[in-house]
Amino acid sequence: MSPGVPPLSPSDVVRALRAAGCVFAEDEADLLLSSARTPDELAAMVGRRAAGLPLEHVVGWADFCGLRVAVDEGVFVPRRRTEFLVRQAIALAPPHPVVLDLCCGSGALGAALAAALDPAELHAADVEPAAVRCARRNLARYGGTVHQGDLFAPLPEGLRGRVDLLVANTPYVPSGSVGLLPPEARLHEPLVALDGGADGLDVQRRVAAGAGAWLAPGGHLLVEAGESQAALAARVFREAGMSVRVVDSEELYATVVIGTRPRG
Structure with missing residues (x-):
């Protein structure tokens, strides 16, 4: 001063x-x-x-599932409602699971799952260099590997067909609604982490289309969606060959779509 x-x-x-x-x-x-x-x-x-900077960017961290997760400026801030997705994934986990956190941002979901499911083999990926740097710091303590690139493209071939839990906090705001988001989000978080295309589900379609090659038999894909998008997202998952269920949390105003790769 x-x-x-x-x-x-x-x-x-x-x-x-x-x-x-x-x-x-x-x-x-x-x-x-x-x-x-x-x-x-x-x-x-x-x-x-x-x-107007998000509080989490100011202090450098966010409280997520009881963990202090580092959140650098320019990185998507994990939302409390997404804790519901983590709880659903934990309930579905087999012993010693292989976990993949796509569109990982800070790596908050992967960190929360690794902390709860230890030991787990943990991988994460994001297209944003700032997010990858942040996620590497957050996931280092869990032995997680963070890959930089578009969705499945940077993943090692040895992961194919082995993933038990694929969590993907994809962008799902329709392009026409991005301008209605609070300034904290639209001015300080990357657009690629917010804009989900015309109906909000463009990235989820790509994830669902590619998930079958990476999921283990009986493995699960979990994504968050808006309540009004859930039926369409469920149809996208079915068309990709997965069985589907949709779960909601009134407490957290959260909707999660769960797809499961058939066994056999």
């Missing part, structure tokens, strides 16, 4: 966040106050948050 300028008090931080339109100003203030190591760092963090 400039010489002679007093450090920000807790009430100063709350006022600054309220003025910027932060709905949960008190909670965010507590987090910023506990994260900043110096008064100057606190002032910088408050300024960045007030300017």
